[in-house]
Amino acid sequence: MMAEIITIGDEILIGQIVDTNSAWMAQELNKIGIGVAQITSISDTPVHLVNAIDDAQLRADVIIITGGLGPTKDDRTKKVLAEYFNAELVTHQPTLDHVTDFFKKRGLGVNQLNKDQALVPECCEVLHNPSGTAPGMWFEHNGKIVISMPGVPFEMKGIMQDAVLSRLKDKNGGGAIVHKTVHTIGIPESILAEKLEDWEDALPEFIHLAYLPNPGQIRLRFSAFGNDEAQLKKSVELEIEKLKTIIPEAIFGYDNDTLAGVVGKMLMDKKATVATAESCTGGQIAHSITSMPGSSGWFKGSVVAYSNNVKAGVLNVSDDDIDKYGAVSEQVVKQMAGGVRKLTKADYSVATSGVAGPDGGTDEKPVGTVWIAVASPDEIIAKKFTFSNNRERNIIRSSQTALNMLRLVLEKK
Amino acid sequence: MMAEIITIGDEILIGQIVDTNSAWMAQELNKIGIGVAQITSISDTPVHLVNAIDDAQLRADVIIITGGLGPTKDDRTKKVLAEYFNAELVTHQPTLDHVTDFFKKRGLGVNQLNKDQALVPECCEVLHNPSGTAPGMWFEHNGKIVISMPGVPFEMKGIMQDAVLSRLKDKNGGGAIVHKTVHTIGIPESILAEKLEDWEDALPEFIHLAYLPNPGQIRLRFSAFGNDEAQLKKSVELEIEKLKTIIPEAIFGYDNDTLAGVVGKMLMDKKATVATAESCTGGQIAHSITSMPGSSGWFKGSVVAYSNNVKAGVLNVSDDDIDKYGAVSEQVVKQMAGGVRKLTKADYSVATSGVAGPDGGTDEKPVGTVWIAVASPDEIIAKKFTFSNNRERNIIRSSQTALNMLRLVLEKK
Numbered sequence: 001m002m003a004e005i006i007t008i009g010d011e012i013l014i015g016q017i018v019d020t021n022s023a024w025m026a027q028e029l030n031k032i033g034i035g036v037a038q039i040t041s042i043s044d045t046p047v048h049l050v051n052a053i054d055d056a057q058l059r060a061d062v063i064i065i066t067g068g069l070g071p072t073k074d075d076r077t078k079k080v081l082a083e084y085f086n087a088e089l090v091t092h093q094p095t096l097d098h099v100t101d102f103f104k105k106r107g108l109g110v111n112q113l114n115k116d117q118a119l120v121p122e123c124c125e126v127l128h129n130p131s132g133t134a135p136g137m138w139f140e141h142n143g144k145i146v147i148s149m150p151g152v153p154f155e156m157k158g159i160m161q162d163a164v165l166s167r168l169k170d171k172n173g174g175g176a177i178v179h180k181t182v183h184t185i186g187i188p189e190s191i192l193a194e195k196l197e198d199w200e201d202a203l204p205e206f207i208h209l210a211y212l213p214n215p216g217q218i219r220l221r222f223s224a225f226g227n228d229e230a231q232l233k234k235s236v237e238l239e240i241e242k243l244k245t246i247i248p249e250a251i252f253g254y255d256n257d258t259l260a261g262v263v264g265k266m267l268m269d270k271k272a273t274v275a276t277a278e279s280c281t282g283g284q285i286a287h288s289i290t291s292m293p294g295s296s297g298w299f300k301g302s303v304v305a306y307s308n309n310v311k312a313g314v315l316n317v318s319d320d321d322i323d324k325y326g327a328v329s330e331q332v333v334k335q336m337a338g339g340v341r342k343l344t345k346a347d348y349s350v351a352t353s354g355v356a357g358p359d360g361g362t363d364e365k366p367v368g369t370v371w372i373a374v375a376s377p378d379e380i381i382a383k384k385f386t387f388s389n390n391r392e393r394n395i396i397r398s399s400q401t402a403l404n405m406l407r408l409v410l411e412k413k
Numbered sequence: 414m415m416a417e418i419i420t421i422g423d424e425i426l427i428g429q430i431v432d433t434n435s436a437w438m439a440q441e442l443n444k445i446g447i448g449v450a451q452i453t454s455i456s457d458t459p460v461h462l463v464n465a466i467d468d469a470q471l472r473a474d475v476i477i478i479t480g481g482l483g484p485t486k487d488d489r490t491k492k493v494l495a496e497y498f499n500a501e502l503v504t505h506q507p508t509l510d511h512v513t514d515f516f517k518k519r520g521l522g523v524n525q526l527n528k529d530q531a532l533v534p535e536c537c538e539v540l541h542n543p544s545g546t547a548p549g550m551w552f553e554h555n556g557k558i559v560i561s562m563p564g565v566p567f568e569m570k571g572i573m574q575d576a577v578l579s580r581l582k583d584k585n586g587g588g589a590i591v592h593k594t595v596h597t598i599g600i601p602e603s604i605l606a607e608k609l610e611d612w613e614d615a616l617p618e619f620i621h622l623a624y625l626p627n628p629g630q631i632r633l634r635f636s637a638f639g640n641d642e643a644q645l646k647k648s649v650e651l652e653i654e655k656l657k658t659i660i661p662e663a664i665f666g667y668d669n670d671t672l673a674g675v676v677g678k679m680l681m682d683k684k685a686t687v688a689t690a691e692s693c694t695g696g697q698i699a700h701s702i703t704s705m706p707g708s709s710g711w712f713k714g715s716v717v718a719y720s721n722n723v724k725a726g727v728l729n730v731s732d733d734d735i736d737k738y739g740a741v742s743e744q745v746v747k748q749m750a751g752g753v754r755k756l757t758k759a760d761y762s763v764a765t766s767g768v769a770g771p772d773g774g775t776d777e778k779p780v781g782t783v784w785i786a787v788a789s790p791d792e793i794i795a796k797k798f799t800f801s802n803n804r805e806r807n808i809i810r811s812s813q814t815a816l817n818m819l820r821l822v823l824e825k826k
Contacts (some may be wrong), residue, residue, distance in 0.1 A: 019452075023430065027427065037456070211483060278699075283715055286695055290697075296720070303717075306713060307709070307712075358706050395704070
């Protein structure tokens with residue numbers, strides 16, 4: 001069974017928003033063995049939607065449409081679908097009750113725009129929207145399924161989880177797809193490809209491999225296609241075991257693992273804690289750590305020391321050393337790591353100090369120069385890196401590299 | 414002149430990566446008056462690419478393809494394009510020199526995979542890739558332009574900026590599109606739509622309005638279509654002036670403005686500085702501030718106080734008050750704001766303490782309960798909010814709300 005995703009909205013076509021919905025839906029569909037043939041973003045003009053639905057039916061059994069269901073004048077999907085399926089718009093009483101209740105709970109009254117959210121084409125099955133006021137709609141027509149949902153990500157997700165995925169899984173029956181991703185760090189793509197060439201050539205036909213570069217990382221994605229999910233998983237695991245013997249040091253995680261999550265697990269296993277002292281990364285390491293649920297169990301906190309008086313006054317870095325060596329130096333970054341470890345009573349700490357850009361570079365320390373330190377109960381190590389001339393990438397690469405240095409220290413303990 | 418974007422790669426169709434390239438390209442094309450008719454994500458099978466190119470030519474004059482140009486086996490775009498345009502693959506010497514030099518600078522040798530990056534279909538014009546090894550390619554065929562570029566975002570951006578956009582602008586000639594976005598915060602979408610109804614109905618035909626919701630924010634996007642760019646801009650500005658009189662307090666910025674950037678500008682104008690003390694936001698406020706180039710001029714730093722001993726030990730919050738009122742309380746958040754202001758010698762500060770979830774909620778303080786404080790030279794104010802049960806959205810909404818509270822304080826001064 002194949003699906004297609006159609007996202008509606010000029011905001012995607014003019015580049016104002018990035019389409020994150022499609023990636024999420026594709027992941028969920030893959031999990032239940034339904035592949036996605038194409039993702040299409042179109043304008044909210046009626047004729048374009050009609051053409052896109054016609055077109056998608058040539059390739060797919062299920063067409064999922066998001067967007068254009070809001071209460072405002074630029075939202076036209078519902079009317080177009082009613083015409084497409086030759087149906088009247090009628091009031092769906094449970095939805096009207098839900099909408100009224102939704103606003104009442106927030107201490108608000110209901111206006112006509114809100115009430116119109118309960119109008120649906122009479123041929124559809126209504127899909128309850130627990131997080132919003134625009135319901136989803138399920139149409140079956142000429143053996144194809146057409147599903148329409150709001151474009152607001154958490155509303156779409158609620159409807160998919162509650163009312164769409166399990167039904168599609170039942171309709172799909174057999175057919176399995178297994179994806180598994182291995183995260184590597186520290187080896188450039190072409191060198192990795194060379195190292196893996198013989199192993200890659202020997203992969204079985206039904207397993208596909210893809211290289212996916214991220215700043216400083218390469219992800220290796222295995223996709224296996226067949227009918228027996230358990231057997232596919234086993235075959236992929238076998239290949240990963242072989243892979244581990246070729247690049248043991250570079251693999252840090254699998255699938256949804258993140259460096260912060262992997263480091264967190266290592267710390268929890270050791271019942272140890274960490275803190276961060278961040279200059280050039282500006283809170284990004286703390287943010288990536290605290291995005292993990294449960295991180296309060298192993299993360300003490302962070303000092304974002306953007307000014308030298310915070311480095312000296314809060315982290316106890318020597319003013320003289322800042323003057324003598326500069327804020328971006330081995331001496332200062334080591335004192336930052338030591339200082340935050342002591343201040344927060346953490347077992348480990350990481351510290352960053354660098355020139356993220358676009359300003360602040362010198363001949364001696366150009367934009368992209370970053371010092372990173374890791375403090376453990378025994379010692380403080382520091383290393384200098386030269387990244388790029390792009391602020392955003394420098395912040396990400398510095399954060400990733402700091403977490404990876406901590407990972408390597410924790411592995412040795 | 415219309416364009417279409419085709420992105421190639423199973424990683425998009427299985428939902429492993431979010432397609433950010435298309436949004437960026439669409440923005441840049443709009444700026445030079447070229448609209449995007451459709452964005453299509455397809456698998457890296459040759460037949461799908463051929464069909465997508467054929468299909469796009471029916472709607473567009475320019476077809477931009479990204480992806481499938483890496484050095485590894487899963488990258489097939491170049492071969493397919495050579496066959497599509499019936500051309501041989503030949504070595505492009507300047508690209509081979511660039512590739513060799515690229516690896517030499519990094520202290521690495523060149524392998525066969527790297528050398529193959531310099532092979533291109535002989536009918537294309539090669540577009541230099543300053544940030545990577547796979548060159549872009551420009552084809553002209555039956556009056557249509559087909560451009561192929563790598564999918565790695567910063568490589569694609571480098572080629573677009575250096576070799577694509579100015580040429581497309583020349584080819585486009587007249588035809589103007591003007592987009593302008595107004596950022597609002599604090600008014601729910603349906604209430605906003607009601608307030609704006611009369612004004613919206615009176616908008617001229619050539620100006621389209623769209624409502625784009627974000628967590629806690631609604632963006633209003635104006636799109637004006639015509640031939641005279643200056644005149645279109647003037648018409649949009651006129652409508653925005655009218656809008657300001659209807660919702661003066663809710664508008665905080667325009668286009669690429671962010672709350673952090675707007676607050677930063679206000680602080681710079683006052684020659685004042687800010688610091689943050691973050692519990693539930695975990696460094697996200699500091700991160701959104703330090704993502705702004707030049708923020709070191711007005712941002713002192715942050716203490717991410719994830720554990721109570723950091724709240725007490727570093728920020729000088731009373732241990733007794735933490736015991737008596739809990740960490741998520743008016744008393745504690747005010748002391749956090751006051752503490753970090755004093756510690757960093759900043760003029761202003763913001764502090765957050767809340768239950769981000771998924772754990773940690775109680776009957777009295779359920780997940781989503783957040784206290785936010787703003788300290789200024791005169792006073793410390795605090796406010797309690799009830800957000801959602803989703804960790805990620807709670808972190809974002811808390812950060813946005815804290816920055817907005819600071820904005821409102823700064824506006825009054």
